[in-house]
Amino acid sequence: MTTTTTPVASSPGRSTTQATRGGALGVLRRWGTIIVILLVGVLFGVLSPYFATVSNFNNILFSMIVSAMVSMGLTYVVAAGSFDLSVGVIVTTASIVTALLIPHTGWPLAIVGGLIIACVIGLVNGLLVTYARLSGIVSTLGMMFVLGGINQYLTNGYQIPVDYGEVAFRFIGQGRVGPVGFPVFLLAAVFISGHVLSTRSKVGHYIGAVGDNPMAAYYSGILVYRWVVVSFVLSALFAGIGGVILTSISSSAQPVGGEGYLLEAFAAVFLGATILGKGKPHLLGTLLGVFFLYMVSSGMNMVGISFATRQLFNGLVLILAVGANALLNREEIHLKFI
Amino acid sequence: MAAPLVELRDLHKDFSGVQVLKGISLVLNQGEIHGLLGENGAGKSTLIKILTGVYAASSGEVLLDGKAVVIHGPIGAHRLGLGAVYQDAELVGSYTVAENIVLGNEPSHGWLDRRAILREASAILDQIGVTIDPTRRASSLTAAEMQMVTLATLFHRRYRLIILDEPTARLSAPETRLLFGLMARFREQGIAIVYISHRLNEIRELCDRATILRDGSVSGTLARDEINEEIVTRLMVNRSAAELDVSNPGFAQADRVVLELRDLSTPRLRPLSLQVRAGEVLGITGPLGAGMEQIERSLGGLGAYSGTILVDGTAQAIASPAHARRAGIALIPEDRRKQALFPNLSLAENVALPALGDLAIGGLVGPGSVLRYAHSVVDRLSIFPNAPERAMRFFSGGNQQKAVIGKWLKRDARVYVFVEPTSGVDVGAIRQIYELILELARAGAAIIVISSSVKELLALSETIAVVHHGAISALLPRDACTRDSLLALTISATAPAAVA
Structure with missing residues (x-):
């Protein structure tokens, strides 16, 4: 009955396993994607004299506004461990609702109305994937079709014009402050608040915890369902803001077309997750991801590369960036195929 | 007080x-x-x-x-x-130690105060005398x-x-x-x-x-x-409970070693050598974390090991579950639902899965042949209810366990490793599972049963090994153990003696 204190034969690996990985690899993991973005930028700058100019930079920023809004919103849902396929169509719905309301309520309330509708859609998505136990993919795919139908009903398939006299409303998307388009400031403001929300507040902290290890979050007394719902509402709200800006930019609401933002948003979120080697979605990464996609698009346009090649390139970059990151962050057994 | x-x-x-x-x-x-x-x-x-x-x-x-x-x-x-x-x-793997310690009880409202989190977590770590850098990621x-x-x-x-x-x-x-x-x-x-x-x-x-x-x-x-x-x-020890009158009469074939481990070791298991003969059931027990799971993981191809594993005298490198299967080692894990069954597939599909190659004609498998095969397995294992087309998740724990065994019947594995074969199994089915295991032994397979139940080992084993601190502390024939002596061996942490 002696109390033997034979340590398990194992203590190796107990002290400081997985210290920092080899330096070069670590740098590559952290900065790899950013280096690629810079290199591609420099390449276009060399190939076209018009590329590396302030006005082109301005153009890129302006063209990516709606896509950036949608992508940043989607980041919250992916961070919470789910999927939202309805973000693209929410842009269209919010746009239509806003355009329809302007003649009746005036533009400020119309914007509020569009955003509220977006939030309600997000709420429904969130409730479906939590309390109703549907998967994120299935419920938001369903929502995508439902909204597509509603958009047709609301518009009868025609565009809803915004009256030319709505100067203040048009300023949101078309105004300029000095050389910079007003919506770029909106983008900056939304990005900064979103970034603060996700890195400095409990909202982002809990959403990240839920997405990483829902079981641990649950046992820590975190209301897991609440934060999943919040992530869907945020996603829809950001898409709604994109919809409002889109309405203002084009002075009208189109019955279709928002779907296109969906795939860009997913590409940006997953590309963004590789930025700074975080391996999980974050807002800054997403914003840089969107910027990269639009920068490549603009550069190739100037160099005279066809649309087909551009698509091919974007797809390859996404696969390479995410694939290289997965290689650098090897898990022991990989059995997740979502 | x-x-x-x-x-x-x-x-x-x-x-x-x-x-x-x-x-x-x-x-x-x-x-x-x-x-x-x-x-x-x-x-x-x-x-x-x-x-x-x-x-x-x-x-x-x-x-x-x-x-x-x-x-x-x-x-x-x-x-x-x-x-x-x-x-x-x-x-939460991607969060730091400090963030994990205060998760759900952050020291501020609404906004995150990372400095306060770090301060509070460091104070707790100091207080309890744990020296872990609070800024490390939990995944490391x-x-x-x-x-x-x-x-x-x-x-x-x-x-x-x-x-x-x-x-x-x-x-x-x-x-x-x-x-x-x-x-x-x-x-x-x-x-x-x-x-x-x-x-x-x-x-x-x-x-x-x-x-x-x-x-x-x-x-x-x-x-x-x-x-x-x-x-x-x-x-x-429950003496009043009706003893399950199953016992192993001894099917070991004296000089036919099927499984041999030579200096098998992992970071948590000291070099271990043992032999299991054809028809022999080796029971392994010990306190949780003593290293039994290392044996099972090595044999099943789930973890890296050093040393040699021989099946029928041939050295086998077992780097993955597929290697283990090819080497003729069948691992029946404890967590059946997660690791051995497909809950939404039917019973027939589950048991026929490893045998599909044999059932296929020209690369195609007819539903009829799967059902016929499943019926033969179900009859042999007396799975209840006899409904091969029912989804696996609707069967009880005991019947799920029988289905896992059924998956291996046609594969004719040489070595079966059972981990807690009756955990979560209702009492009525335990005896049937014991009899199935003994039948496999009679047919000449080498069998390892890893279990924390002393009762179970006494019913099934021909030889019993007790593991403590990553080494075998006792290796005895079944007849040399009584319930009390075996239980005493497992609950008292005696120093691991050098036993071959």
């Missing part, structure tokens, strides 16, 4: 008619460390799950501070101050460090009752000391601790009282100075 904190009154729990708890009454005092002992299946884990809100009791009351409470799920338990640390510590921690961090999280949650389930299983001696110091601190604060362990010397050292469960009832509560091996063994 101390006031009662939690009182359990006549708790009953049954799962679809099978009584697991048969009236548990127990008082846990403030500032008390209360040991909980019992064989596998005695009801310990069910009792814990009721206290932590995972299950609801079928009848009976839980009183907190003398008032009856209803525990609504884990969050309800959390709110009442009832917490548990499970064997598998749960942390070792299992033992994770466990210490999980314990640190308890400090923050203002729990009044903490349940520790085999907390020392993965800890080294100094870490165990640390844990005991931590528990003493919890006790000073008036927190009650339920301490579950198979290691009697720990219970004796730490606990003010200990309760022994046997077959779903309390068979005795002992004060600290009453705890000794003899009394505990007597209370744990």
Whole structure:
């Protein structure tokens, strides 16, 4: 009955396993994607004299506004461990609702109305994937079709014009402050608040915890369902803001077309997750991801590369960036195929 | 001296008619460390799950501070101050140690104050004497460090009752000391601790009282100075329960070694050499975390090992489950639902899966041939209900286990490794599973049964090995063991003797 204190034969690996990985690899993991973005930028700058100019930079920023809004919103849902396929169509719905309301309520309330509708859609998505136990993919795919139908009903398939006299409303998307388009400031403001929300507040902290290890979050007394719902509402709200800006930019609401933002948003979120080697979605990464996609698009346009090649390139970059990151962050057994 | 904190009154729990708890009454005092002992299946884990809100009791009351409470799920338990640390510590991998320690109880409202989080977490770590850098990511921690961090999280949650389930299983001696110091601190604060362990010397050292469960009832509560091996063994072993009159008459074929391990070792297992002959059933037992799972992981191709594994005299490199299958080793894991079955596929599809190659004609498998094959398996294993087209998840634990065995019938594995073959299996099916295992032995397979149930090993084995601290501390023929002597061997942590 002696109390033997034979340590398990194992203590190796107990002290400081997985210290920092080899330096070069670590740098590559952290900065790899950013280096690629810079290199591609420099390449276009060399190939076209018009590329590396302030006005082109301005153009890129302006063209990516709606896509950036949608992508940043989607980041919250992916961070919470789910999927939202309805973000693209929410842009269209919010746009239509806003355009329809302007003649009746005036533009400020119309914007509020569009955003509220977006939030309600997000709420429904969130409730479906939590309390109703549907998967994120299935419920938001369903929502995508439902909204597509509603958009047709609301518009009868025609565009809803915004009256030319709505100067203040048009300023949101078309105004300029000095050389910079007003919506770029909106983008900056939304990005900064979103970034603060996700890195400095409990909202982002809990959403990240839920997405990483829902079981641990649950046992820590975190209301897991609440934060999943919040992530869907945020996603829809950001898409709604994109919809409002889109309405203002084009002075009208189109019955279709928002779907296109969906795939860009997913590409940006997953590309963004590789930025700074975080391996999980974050807002800054997403914003840089969107910027990269639009920068490549603009550069190739100037160099005279066809649309087909551009698509091919974007797809390859996404696969390479995410694939290289997965290689650098090897898990022991990989059995997740979502 | 101390006031009662939690009182359990006549708790009953049954799962679809099978009584697991048969009236548990127990008082846990403030500032008390209360040991909980019992064989596998005695009801310990069910009792814990009721206290932590995972299950609801079928009848009976839980009183907190003398008032009856209803525990609504884990969050309800959390709110009442009832917490548990499970064997598998749960942390958020991408967050730092500090963020994990205060998760859910951040020191500020709304906004995150990372400096305050770090300060608070460092204070807790200092207080409990754990030296882990609070800025490290949780995913970079070792299992033992994770466990210490999980314990640190308890400090923050203002729990009044903490349940520790085999907390020392993965800890080294100094870490165990640390844990005991931590528990003493919890006790000073008036927190009650339920301490579950198979290691009697720990219970004796730490606990003010200990309760022994046997077959779903309390068979005795002992004060600290009453705890000794003899009394505990007597209370744990259930002599009245009808002995399962299954025993292994001995099918070992003297000179036909099927499985041989030569210096098999892993970081948690010292070099181990042993032989299993054709028809022999080798039972392996020991306290949780002693290293039994290392043997199973190596043989199943689930973890890296060094040393040599020979099947029928041929050395096999087993780097993945597919290698193990090709080498003729069948691993029947404990967590059947997750690791061995496809709950949404039918019984027929499950059992026929490994045999599809044999059933296929020109690369195509007809549903008829799958069903015919499944029927032959189901008949042989007496799976109930005899409904091959029913989805696997609708079968009971025992019948699921039979289906897992059925998956391997046609593959004619040379070596079968069973891990806790009857955990979660209803009593009626246990005997049938035992008979199936013995039948495999009679047919000449080498069989390893890894189990924490002494009863089970005595029924099945021809040879029994006891593992402590990553090494075999005893290797004896079945006939040399009695229930009491074997139980004594497993609960007393004797120094591992050098046994071949």
